[in-house]
Amino acid sequence: MTAKDSKVKEDWSALMRAAIAGDQVAYRRVLSAMTPVLRGIIRARAGSMDASWCEDVVQETLLAIHVKRATWDPQMPLRPWVYAIARHKLVDAFRKRGRAVHVPVDDFAETIPAEAEQDGFEMRDAASLIDRLQDRDAALLRCLAIEARTQDECGVKLGLAPGTLRVALHRALQRLAKVRQENGL
Amino acid sequence: MKTEELLNLIASDDVSDGPLTPKVLGAGVAMLAVFGGLVLAVLGIRPDLVQAIMDPVTAMKWVIPLVLTVVAAGAAIRLTRPQTTTLHFARGVIFSILIAAAVWWLTQAVGLRPEQVETRSMGGTAMICLSSISLISIPTLAVVMYLLRAGASPAPALSGAMAGLSVAGAATAIYALHCNEDTPLFFILWYGLGMSIVTAAGAWAGRRFLRW
Numbered sequence: 570m571t572a573k574d575s576k577v578k579e580d581w582s583a584l585m586r587a588a589i590a591g592d593q594v595a596y597r598r599v600l601s602a603m604t605p606v607l608r609g610i611i612r613a614r615a616g617s618m619d620a621s622w623c624e625d626v627v628q629e630t631l632l633a634i635h636v637k638r639a640t641w642d643p644q645m646p647l648r649p650w651v652y653a654i655a656r657h658k659l660v661d662a663f664r665k666r667g668r669a670v671h672v673p674v675d676d677f678a679e680t681i682p683a684e685a686e687q688d689g690f691e692m693r694d695a696a697s698l699i700d701r702l703q704d705r706d707a708a709l710l711r712c713l714a715i716e717a718r719t720q721d722e723c724g725v726k727l728g729l730a731p732g733t734l735r736v737a738l739h740r741a742l743q744r745l746a747k748v749r750q751e752n753g754l
Numbered sequence: 755m756k757t758e759e760l761l762n763l764i765a766s767d768d769v770s771d772g773p774l775t776p777k778v779l780g781a782g783v784a785m786l787a788v789f790g791g792l793v794l795a796v797l798g799i800r801p802d803l804v805q806a807i808m809d810p811v812t813a814m815k816w817v818i819p820l821v822l823t824v825v826a827a828g829a830a831i832r833l834t835r836p837q838t839t840t841l842h843f844a845r846g847v848i849f850s851i852l853i854a855a856a857v858w859w860l861t862q863a864v865g866l867r868p869e870q871v872e873t874r875s876m877g878g879t880a881m882i883c884l885s886s887i888s889l890i891s892i893p894t895l896a897v898v899m900y901l902l903r904a905g906a907s908p909a910p911a912l913s914g915a916m917a918g919l920s921v922a923g924a925a926t927a928i929y930a931l932h933c934n935e936d937t938p939l940f941f942i943l944w945y946g947l948g949m950s951i952v953t954a955a956g957a958w959a960g961r962r963f964l965r966w
Binding site: 589591593596597600601604624627628631632633635637638639640641642649650652653654657699710713714715717720735736738739742746747750 | 755757759760761762763764765766767768769770771772773774834835836837904905906908965966
């Protein structure tokens with residue numbers, strides 16, 4: 570391992586610690602940094618699955634990283650925890666396709682990061698999964714993500730006070746993770 | 755939803771859940787206190803409790819379940835983290851206790867006539883024993899499992915089993931404050947069975963509810 574590698578690994582953990590302490594910029598940065606790495610890991614192990622399937626697994630993994638972040642011990646490096654989540658989501662995705670697979674985790678660090686291609690990677694039934702959420706959750710997620718409005722705008726549109734909206738978003742993401750897990754890709 | 759959109763969504767959620775362990779332990783202890791207290795309020799505590807605890811054989815009615823409680827709780831908490839793979843210590847302790855208890859039961863049975871083994875093993879309170887352990891355990895386990903859903907278990911059924919064993923051990927130790935059947939032939943069998951039932955219930959619930 571080179572000095573540069575170990576510095577990068579340090580950075581993920583440090584950014585995540587800052588994120589947990591409430592630094593949203595650090596959180597966005599660590600998520601952006603891990604996304605291509607996760608994409609590389611998942612594509613390398615996806616076998617005959619297509620890129621859109623892989624991107625769904627990347628999203629599942631990111632969502633799990635988000636809703637399960639309290640299960641990371643800040644004393645420990647972040648990467649093994651991230652890889653464990655990616656591995657779990659990959660196995661789960663294969664299982665839903667009726668394929669039992671053994672996904673070794675040891676060689677995850679060796680995978681080359683992959684950038685998303687220009688287009689064509691929307692989750693095939695994103696809309697239907699959001700629709701399975703309660704109306705309020707669905708409206709909030711659609712407003713923030715698909716209409717790409719700010720929290721303030723969505724708060725006004727949906728009649729939610731800023732504090733209420735923050736908690737509603739938190740709960741909605743937890744339920745989205747659950748719905749996606751239960752309903753498959 | 756594009757991955758970029760999902761990232762924006764995730765990054766804008768700044769509500770943090772806080773550590774899971776204190777919540778689970780706190781709720782578990784509180785539920786055990788309530789339901790254990792209820793059962794003891796109905797059944798009463800054995801009057802010769804102090805002498806019973808002093809007796810090394812009878813003391814095993816608390817020592818074994820409480821050791822299992824602590825070890826299984828440790829395992830269940832470790833299993834809230836996705837990268838946990840090895841539980842050598844917990845596995846070693848639990849299987850050693852299982853084997854030692856079975857051997858102990860057999861040594862107690864050796865030399866007795868079959869009717870004697872049956873009379874002593876069955877005792878007079880087997881059903882009270884099983885129902886008390888279940889009554890204390892099940893509500894506690896339900897709350898613990900509900901909270902454990904926030905974890906990220908690499909092995910949901912095992913997580914549930916460990917949570918079940920931990921709760922059942924504590925429930926058994928509480929019930930032992932009432933129970934005055936002190937022959938190992940009785941308590942190894944029925945305490946063991948009570949804890950096994952709750953552990954199995956935990957494994958089932960884990961498989962069902964701790965997937966993520």
